[in-house]
Amino acid sequence: MANQLDQLTLWLKEHKITEVECLISDLTGIARGKISPTSKFINEKGMRLPESVLLQSVTGDYVEDDIYYELLDPADIDMLCRPDENAVFVVPWAIEPTAQVIHDTYDKQGRPIELSPRNILKKVLKLYADKGWKPIVAPEMEFYLTKRSDDPDYPLQPPVGRSGRQETGRQSFSIDAANEFDPLFEDMYDWCELQKLDLDTLIHEEGTAQMEINFRHGDALHLADQIIVFKRTMREAALKHNVTATFMAKPMTGEPGSAMHLHQSVVDLKTGKTVFSEDDGTMSELFRHHIGGLQKYIPEALPLFAPNVNSFRRFLPDTSAPVNVEWGEENRTVGLRVPDSDPQNRRVENRLAGADANPYLALAASLLCGYLGMIEGIEPSAPVKGRGYERRNLRLPLTLEAALERMEQSVTIEQYLGTRFTRGYVAVKRAEHENFKRVISSWEREFLLMSV
Incomplete structure (x- = not known):
């Protein structure tokens, strides 16, 4: 890991990067994380994010409390996010020289977080x-x-x-x-x-x-x-x-x-x-x-x-x-x-x-x-x-x-x-579906408003 981070540091300096977008993917595929000055990124060698980020729905809502507290620590603890030197990309549309770095997620014992989509793919591979x-x-x-x-x-x-x-x-x-x-x-x-x-x-x-x-x-x-x-x-x-x-x-x-x-x-x-x-x-x-x-x-x-x-x-x-x-x-x-x-x-x-x-x-x-x-x-x-x-x-x-x-x-x-991933994923998608069902569609207004 240290050698990888040294190579990443050299890459950031060679490309004169001033900001780093530290990313993970949530269950939907939305990039979530933090934007860090390069000096801070190099010194900290990663970031922390609350585990609950991985149980957010596409609307930003969370799953029901009973499932939430079953799958996550009630204290809403942080997970450790470590950069992958093989997943580093420039951000060409940024005003300042910027890189985006995809991270892997671990718990405090160094075990991969089961709710992480990237970890799921690595498990299958x-x-x-x-x-x-x-x-x-x-x-x-x-x-x-x-x-x-x-x-x-x-x-x-x-x-x-x-x-x-x-x-x-x-x-x-x-x-x-x-x-x-x-x-x-x-x-x-x-x-x-x-x-x-x-x-x-x-x-x-x-x-x-x-x-x-x-x-x-x-x-x-x-x-x-x-x-x-x-x-x-x-x-x-x-x-x-x-x-x-x-x-x-x-x-x-x-x-x-x-x-x-x-x-x-x-x-x-x-x-x-x-x-x-x-x-x-x-x-x-x-x-x-x-x-x-x-x-x-x-x-x-x-x-x-x-x-x-x-x-x-x-x-x-x-x-x-x-x-x-x-x-x-x-x-x-x-x-x-x-x-x-x-x-x-x-x-x-x-x-x-x-x-x-x-x-x-x-x-x-x-x-x-x-x-x-x-x-x-x-x-x-x-x-x-x-x-x-x-x-x-x-x-x-x-x-x-x-x-x-x-x-x-x-x-x-x-x-x-994994049980944790399967239950978490299904719960997030059910939360999104419940949210969807609360919205009245144009089809309903067009065909039911004056007909039923």
Whole structure:
């Protein structure tokens, strides 16, 4: 640890950093922490934050008292946050030279905090390492650009591009439609390059002013860190150009939802070769079992892929999103797609996670489900050929309430992710859902006000 901190100190001095944003991720994926002068950061070698930060809902509220005091010390004690020298990024939009440093969280005995999303992902990655395996992932992030609005009751609208016009219709893969926002994306790419984010391609997705950024394949923890940083970067670049970037799963009525597609494969730590292919290039038994595990356990872990009420609007019929855990080769209508590739790059694409999911938790859950299939020898169903939207045998829970109940009852998810985390996560999401139910929607006013 001391050597790592020495390297981090040198990096901060070399880049003439004057401020450090000390970050952790809460359950939602919101960056929480403190902003510190560099000299103070170097001297203190970390920060303290109350453990209760990890039980905050997206509205800033907390879980019910009985669960709160069951999971946390009644004195609201601090946890110790230590910087990770491999998770240090500049902040290109800051006025003064600033760095953001992602921290790990520990208790006073030096044990990882069980409620921490980053620790959850590290726990799952250790399961693989103990078997001599290493997961390789490649996330794809979809998002919308919209007009800025200060009225949450007003529906979002597409932004005005360089031509002075709003985009209309579906512009899938249109170069010209993406070029409407060239100045914004130039800033975004410049900033991501300065932060050394592993971006690959930018495409215009199906929705109006909906875009997708693909990341190059790599280490799961490092890429989860990068997604947290990318989301901040994309929002800041949009604000600079007077538009909004949103990663809501379903921000606009009548438009497709936004996903975080997760490509995942597994290699042998000693040889670097994939365990998903046999020597003759055919699918391995471990690959089939990985898919079988995803099919069996994703429905039990669904709130980690679809964490909000809004997330489930992606799964409505005819919304271009998969609604089941069927699988198929080169098939985008199922939840688990096997892209065409050479044997060494054989992988499965989990298409169920929403762009609103916490990247640490979505990756942890997806990799855990596949791991369980591998160690339990779970055989997958027959692959789907043709349209998979109407398949009903492997359907997902239809609402957040049903999904939370399914996760709460899962002995396996609790066993591997921990009782404290599972209870805390479900409690936070239930608190958010209770908050949501107190708000009267425009649909209710429009159709019920004068009719019932």
